[in-house]
Each structure stands twice: as C-alpha cells, then as structure tokens.
Amino acid sequence: MTADLPPEPFNAGEPVFTGDVGGTTTVVEGSTFCLSTGTGDIEPGTPQGLFFRDARVLSRWQLRLDGRTAHPLSVSHPEAFAARFVLRRPPAAGLADSTLLLVRERLVGDGMRETITIDNLGREATAVRLELHVDADFADLFAVKEGRAARSGSDAVATGPELVLRDREDGSRGVSFTASAQPVVVPGSLSWHVVVPAGGRWSTEVVVQPTVAGRAVQPQFHRGERIEASGPARKIRAWRAASTLVAASDPVLTGVLRRTGSDLGALQIHDPARDGRPFVAAGAPWFMTLFGRDSLLTAWMALPLDVGLALGTLQTLAETQGKVVDPLTEEEPGRVLHELRMGPDSTAVLGGNHYYGTVDATPLFVMLLAECWKWGADPAVVRSLLPAADAALAWVDRYGDRDGDGFVEYRRATDRGLANQGWKDSFDGINDASGRQAVPAIALCEVQGYVYAALLARADLAEGFGDEAVAARLRARAGELRQRFAEAFWLPDRGWYAVALDGHKQPVDALTSNTAHCLWTGIATDEHAAALIRRLAEPDMDTGYGLRTLASSMGAYNPMSYHNGSVWPHDTAIAVAGLLRYAHLPGAVDLAHRLADGLLDAAAAFGGRLPELYCGFARDDFSPPVPYPTSCSPQAWASASPLLLVRACLGLEPHVPRRTLTTTPHLPPRWGELTLSDLRLGDETAHISATGEKVAVSGLSAGWTT
Incomplete structure (x- = not known):
C-alpha cells in the first residue's frame, strides 16, 4: 500500500482488534x-x-x-x-x-x-x-x-x-x-x-x-x-410485543432466544427519511448500517418473529438498487447494494455512500420477497416490489453471468473493491484443496444455489399473481441450472461440491461449508446430498461447536482465520436448515441435531449471545470454544441464527395465500417442548407446540390446512 493512495477499503473484510479478550x-x-x-x-x-x-x-x-x-x-x-x-x-x-x-x-x-x-x-x-x-x-x-x-x-x-x-x-x-x-x-x-x-x-x-x-x-x-x-x-418493548414469543423447555435455548430478540431489536434502524421503515444493521461495532447480504439473510431468519422487518429491508434495498454502470462503486442496473455508509470519508473510501460489490445479495433479494409473500406480507406491497425482483433477475442474466455460461460469477471492477464478493469476502477466503487462492472470475457454488432458489421464488410469485406462463418459464430455467450445476460442480472422486469454478472454469476443490448452502436452497440432487451429508459429518468439518468454514484437511486451514477454518453461527444454522430439507436421507437429522446442539453449547459459553464467529478448534481440544478476537457482537445474522434453527427443526413452512401451514418437526431431544405463541400469518394468529416429531397447531380460522 503506497502512502499517496487511499488504502484498499475491503482488503480483508474483517475488523481490527478492540481490546483484550473479554475486556x-x-x-x-x-x-x-x-x-x-x-x-x-x-x-x-x-x-x-x-x-x-x-x-x-x-x-x-x-x-x-x-x-x-x-x-x-x-x-x-x-x-x-x-x-x-x-x-x-x-x-x-x-x-x-x-x-x-x-x-x-x-x-x-x-x-x-x-x-x-x-x-x-x-x-x-x-x-x-x-x-x-x-x-x-x-x-x-x-x-x-x-x-x-x-x-x-x-x-x-x-x-x-x-x-x-x-x-x-x-x-x-x-x-x-x-x-x-x-x-x-x-x-x-x-x-x-x-x-x-x-x-x-x-x-x-x-x-x-x-x-x-x-x-x-x-x-x-x-x-x-x-x-x-x-x-x-420503548422501541424494544414494541418490537417484543409485535413479535412471536418463542420458548422451550431447554433453559439455554429460551435464554438464547430472548437475547436474540433483544439484539435484533437494538440492531434495527428506523430510517426517518423513509417513514421510520425498519431494517437491521449488520452488527456492532463496525457494521452498524444496511448491508445487502447480511440484512437480507437476517430478515429471512427473523421471519417467525416479524415479517415487517423483512419488508422494510426489501423496500430500502429496492430504493437503493443499482441503476447505472459505475466501476468505482461497482453499481450496475438491478444490482442490490453491498453496504450503505454515512461517514465523513465514505466517498473517498467507497467511491460514494453506496457500494455494490456483492454477488449474492441480488438473488437473495428475490428469495426473500417470495418468502415474505408466503409469510403473509401485504400482497399490494409485494406486488409493488416485483419490478425490483425482475430487475434483479435481469442483473443475474446481463451482469452476473459475465461470460454467458449460465453461472453467476464475480470479478471486482477496480483494484479498490472487494476481491472476493461472496459471504467469505476476505482476500484469501476462496482457495483450493492445496491452499492456492482462486483466480477470478469466480463462480461460487452457493451463489448458483441462490440463483436457483430465486428463479423458483419468482416463479411462485408469478403463479400467485396469475402469470402461469412466466412461472413455467422460470421453473424450466431453474431445472436447467440445477442440471448444469450438478455436472460442473460435483466432484465424484471427493464426495462434495467444488466451492467454486475459477476464471478458467476449473473446479476449486476445497471442502467448505459453502456446500451446505446448496442443501439449503435445494439445488443439490438427492444422490449428491447423501454423499455430502456423510462428508460434512466427518471430524475435519464438525468441530463439536458447529461446522468449520474450511475442513481441517485442506491446505489453507487455520482455525484462527476469518474464513478458512473458523465457525460462523449463521453458516452452521444454514447448514442445519439444509440438512433438514433432506431429512429423508440417512444421517441428515442426526447431523442437524449435533450441529444445533453444538451452536447452543457455544452460545451458553458466550453468555447467551452467539458472536459473529469463533475459532474452529475441535471441542475435544478446547472447551469452551475459543473466541475470535475481532468478532462482532452483537452481530445480526449470528443473533438471528437460533430462529433459523427453530424454524428448520419445526419444518415450519407457511403459505398464507394458500392458507396452509406445514410442519414436519425433528426437534433435538434436549429442547423438550417448543412453543411459538402469537405467530402472525397475515391476518391470522397461530399457536404451535412441538416435542420431538409431534406437533399441535391451534388458533387458525376455518379453511386453513395444517
């Protein structure tokens, strides 16, 4: 870094050390x-x-x-x-x-x-x-x-x-x-x-x-x-009063969920310039602002508490959606921003208050919009956001797929932007089994899964609003993408998906937690999922406190790194949700329970609040888990992760427009009885009580199917 140039603003994506551990x-x-x-x-x-x-x-x-x-x-x-x-x-x-x-x-x-x-x-x-x-x-x-x-x-x-x-x-x-x-x-x-x-x-x-x-x-x-x-x-009381009450026989889970509610309430920003519309900031201390990926995933996880937070996030991101091509900020038409900043140096560092260098926020936007609709968001508001969803999918086709091969890849527009633009956005976050860093343009496995889910999400919206032809076309595109993905990303001699394709279209063959996101979105075939589940259950991935971001058998593994062997709670929670999507396959439920239990044990060790990440040492070697010294806490998607565990273990899938509430519970034994009180589904309110694989639903009016 030369003295006469401003520093590269996103060279590592991680904060600085803020003091002694616990101090x-x-x-x-x-x-x-x-x-x-x-x-x-x-x-x-x-x-x-x-x-x-x-x-x-x-x-x-x-x-x-x-x-x-x-x-x-x-x-x-x-x-x-x-x-x-x-x-x-x-x-x-x-x-x-x-x-x-x-x-x-x-x-x-x-x-x-x-x-x-x-x-x-x-x-x-x-x-x-x-x-x-x-x-x-x-x-x-x-x-x-x-x-x-x-x-x-x-x-x-x-x-x-x-x-x-x-x-x-x-x-x-x-x-x-x-x-x-x-x-x-x-x-x-x-x-x-x-x-x-x-x-x-x-x-x-x-x-x-x-x-x-x-x-x-x-x-x-x-x-x-x-x-x-x-x-x-007053704000936190209003948030709690409007939110679903979630509790369990397990006092650790109940305490963690209460902390989740408090932290998500405190991390909310109500923008007075937008009628007080809420969105959730990414996390303290360094990310107290709107982040596309973080805010969208957090809002998704928080849907069982409040649909309004997700709608506010979507509306704010739609208003800031890219309109022109600007290499300095990486803005492109239809692209959903990476972050919004208001500091005195924002223009010098970011090229403007808005920076767009993210590859995954755009398909995640479409996914969340359809999910909000299913959870009972006002159909008029959802309809008003359809043009933004269509602009997002247009970005996927025109700018996301840079070479026309059907996959979305990224390469930063200038040397000032993020070198890696997926959720592992540190400069060394994407590497192969030997530890060599991938060369751009890079097509991440989980991003293809997000695009697949976004196509299906927009198809559901099209069908719901009476456009059957568009729905059929989008579902056909999703099916084609799933087939191409299986052919290009699966490593049959390894038993997992490549974390990415590099700029030469060669598989980047490291074993990472990114592959579990492919279970969450459903892009994985049953055959591939079965093999992947077996591999994720091995000790080089499962620490006992959650899933490593990179297997300990890989060349770049470092349990004290930011993205190459640490444990991120939101990442493990997505893995649990993905595993339970394939609950019919051998080992999926057992591994999901083991990972969920590990996260709760880690939360207890951190005083009831899951941090952004912690070190990926094995539980047999270090217990309690070793903190990562610059981890954000509270951090939005880490705080929301217990809610995703609850939803996934309940198999909770509402579809308010169709008046259906599906539950396929697989609760970990330690949870005992789990209850959701005053779960708001549009104009309806439901009460759910579950234990193990048994569930009871009450409160919904006649005409609902449960």
Whole structure:
C-alpha cells in the first residue's frame, strides 16, 4: 500500500482488534454504538469510542476518582443499548478494602447518557474529586477500523455549564457535553469536588449530544428519565410485543432466544427519511448500517418473529438498487447494494455512500420477497416490489453471468473493491484443496444455489399473481441450472461440491461449508446430498461447536482465520436448515441435531449471545470454544441464527395465500417442548407446540390446512 493512495477499503473484510479478550464492552442502538473498557472508559489511541452515523464523536471518555482509575467489580447489560459498570475507589495505602462504591449507568440512542453515582459505605464523610476527561476526533469509521491516523481533531469551547467540541476540519460535525451537579467545565474535562456523607450518595448525569451538518441531534432519552422509560426501551418493548414469543423447555435455548430478540431489536434502524421503515444493521461495532447480504439473510431468519422487518429491508434495498454502470462503486442496473455508509470519508473510501460489490445479495433479494409473500406480507406491497425482483433477475442474466455460461460469477471492477464478493469476502477466503487462492472470475457454488432458489421464488410469485406462463418459464430455467450445476460442480472422486469454478472454469476443490448452502436452497440432487451429508459429518468439518468454514484437511486451514477454518453461527444454522430439507436421507437429522446442539453449547459459553464467529478448534481440544478476537457482537445474522434453527427443526413452512401451514418437526431431544405463541400469518394468529416429531397447531380460522 503506497502512502499517496487511499488504502484498499475491503482488503480483508474483517475488523481490527478492540481490546483484550473479554475486556471490551459494547452498547448499541440503531446507528449509535459505544466501545469502551470494562471500567467504562474510552481510551484515546484505541479503536474505542462513541460512534454515530459512521463517525467517532467521542474518542476519549476517562473517569478519574481522586486522580486514579477506579477498580472494576462487574459489568452488566440489561439490554443491548445499556450497560452498568460497578467499580470501587482504590483502597487507601495499607488497606485491603474500599468503602466507596462507584456505579456508571450508560444508555445510548442518537447520543449517550451516563449517570455516575457514588455511594459512601463508610462511617465517616469522605471528600471526592471526580474528573471526566473528554475528546472527539470525528474520525470516519473506516479510519478507526483500519487503524489509520485520525482526522485533524476538534476545537473545544466551554460556555458555562456546556462543553462543545467541533470538527476542526470543516465544522459540520460536533458534540456537546452537559451535566448536572454543577460541574467545573474547561476545555477537555468536566470535574466535581464533593463531600459524600457517611452512608450517603452523590450522583450526576452527563449527556453527550452529537451535531450533524450544524444541527444538534435529538437523543432518544430525556434527563432524569429511567432507562425503562427511554426511547430505546420503548422501541424494544414494541418490537417484543409485535413479535412471536418463542420458548422451550431447554433453559439455554429460551435464554438464547430472548437475547436474540433483544439484539435484533437494538440492531434495527428506523430510517426517518423513509417513514421510520425498519431494517437491521449488520452488527456492532463496525457494521452498524444496511448491508445487502447480511440484512437480507437476517430478515429471512427473523421471519417467525416479524415479517415487517423483512419488508422494510426489501423496500430500502429496492430504493437503493443499482441503476447505472459505475466501476468505482461497482453499481450496475438491478444490482442490490453491498453496504450503505454515512461517514465523513465514505466517498473517498467507497467511491460514494453506496457500494455494490456483492454477488449474492441480488438473488437473495428475490428469495426473500417470495418468502415474505408466503409469510403473509401485504400482497399490494409485494406486488409493488416485483419490478425490483425482475430487475434483479435481469442483473443475474446481463451482469452476473459475465461470460454467458449460465453461472453467476464475480470479478471486482477496480483494484479498490472487494476481491472476493461472496459471504467469505476476505482476500484469501476462496482457495483450493492445496491452499492456492482462486483466480477470478469466480463462480461460487452457493451463489448458483441462490440463483436457483430465486428463479423458483419468482416463479411462485408469478403463479400467485396469475402469470402461469412466466412461472413455467422460470421453473424450466431453474431445472436447467440445477442440471448444469450438478455436472460442473460435483466432484465424484471427493464426495462434495467444488466451492467454486475459477476464471478458467476449473473446479476449486476445497471442502467448505459453502456446500451446505446448496442443501439449503435445494439445488443439490438427492444422490449428491447423501454423499455430502456423510462428508460434512466427518471430524475435519464438525468441530463439536458447529461446522468449520474450511475442513481441517485442506491446505489453507487455520482455525484462527476469518474464513478458512473458523465457525460462523449463521453458516452452521444454514447448514442445519439444509440438512433438514433432506431429512429423508440417512444421517441428515442426526447431523442437524449435533450441529444445533453444538451452536447452543457455544452460545451458553458466550453468555447467551452467539458472536459473529469463533475459532474452529475441535471441542475435544478446547472447551469452551475459543473466541475470535475481532468478532462482532452483537452481530445480526449470528443473533438471528437460533430462529433459523427453530424454524428448520419445526419444518415450519407457511403459505398464507394458500392458507396452509406445514410442519414436519425433528426437534433435538434436549429442547423438550417448543412453543411459538402469537405467530402472525397475515391476518391470522397461530399457536404451535412441538416435542420431538409431534406437533399441535391451534388458533387458525376455518379453511386453513395444517
């Protein structure tokens, strides 16, 4: 990388290390998130900070008690958008204990509020000097993520009780600090000198308010307001009230599902420019924005909770769908974007606020639209999105299939874009059995499966809206693709699908988890699926905590890598769904249960929240699973993965237009009884209770078939 050129923005697709394992605390709500130490401090010179709309508005936030850092006791997260840090004053010289308790209660939501409380548990009054050191560099999220130098910094203005910092570069962004309890305000800090009586308490409330384009942003909370009355808390309650309640006899599964609901609620962004329409951000800390692939797959997994989230995602992506050919952003007509960014450096890094370098979001869009229709979305809204679905399939034909061989492949348009444009988008994510990286243009196996499913999805929509001729034509195309795929991708001497065809149309023969996506979409023939199931069950793929992204027998295997041997929960959940699609084949249900159990055990080890990924060491060698140090948490499709497990193990397939609800349960024994209460299917509400392979459905009106 040369000094006079901007860095390649997507050379690895992975975030930087944010601190010691277990030492970084993340709170998140919509497009606001805060990374700090376990004491609640934001240390300058680190990737920590308070971020709002892809810019760091707080790069220093250090609380000092009598000039010293308080000793941490515990950190708790009542919700994803709040944290409670419990600390104590360091004991005096020669003493083992402290009698001064310090509690920091943090809430984020279009800004940040921190309530600082001091309790004197001693028998005499104590004098305390409290200092809060603050700064902001207004650095773009990409600059922080990639470890590049910050922008020019800020200018500070202290006016009475308020401290204001403004972006020194152009002044368009800023941040203000106000506090109760009469602080002494000077540039760079707020301080208090107080006496706390014996058995007494002292408290102050500090509010951090961002400014964008010269206008102060209204936070989602008010001074003195209890956390449960704040905007983020009201939003999560509304999300839960509108969502299906899913519970199981297994307390681990029930706890994980509750965390799923909380995290998906916090990761939702309600765009005020689009009537508050929701979509889910990809994940904290670095991907708190709309991502085509991530947002679509998360919305698919979350359908049992709420169809509205999927519709909002589809409508937003349809509005940002490609219209022109632009090599800099990789925009092409009909292409669904990869990511949307709003930071100060977005244009320099991405070529614009919209970047389109993804090969799979476009067929996934069509798949999700048909699925929404089946789950009871408003037919008028679905119909309004059909032109976007047709534009997506037109992109598949004209731009996705670059050489006319019937397969969709990718090659980045310039040296600034993502080298790999499937879900394994790190620079070394696609390689052969010996470890050599594939040369573009690259046709991924799972992408062909997505295209196959998209053709069938659009055929279902055509049939549902009375266009039988289009439905027949699309189903014929899907059948042809399935046959060509079997001929070109199957490796009969290996027993698995090639992960890809390279630029010379040669199979890239590594054994990867990508092949399991071919089970999920149904493009695999029964004969191939049977062999693949046997191979996926081998120890070089199954870690005991989920499926490896790359078999340990392959040349590029590294259990500590991002995509070459790690375990991604969403990837394993898709594999479980794929296996249960072929439940009639030997070994499919047993392997699905083993993988599902492994994911839940991993979730329990991570405190009930599945991270983006973790290391792919075998369970016999390392238990609990080893964290991947830069894994996002919460991360959208990881958080949603338990919902896909539930749906797959229930065999839950509604078709509201036909008034049918199909269930073919294969529940893991450890789950016990699984219940879905208030499952909304259009205007209907169903209740489902299942154990093992038995299921009972109630609540649907006459005329439904179950």
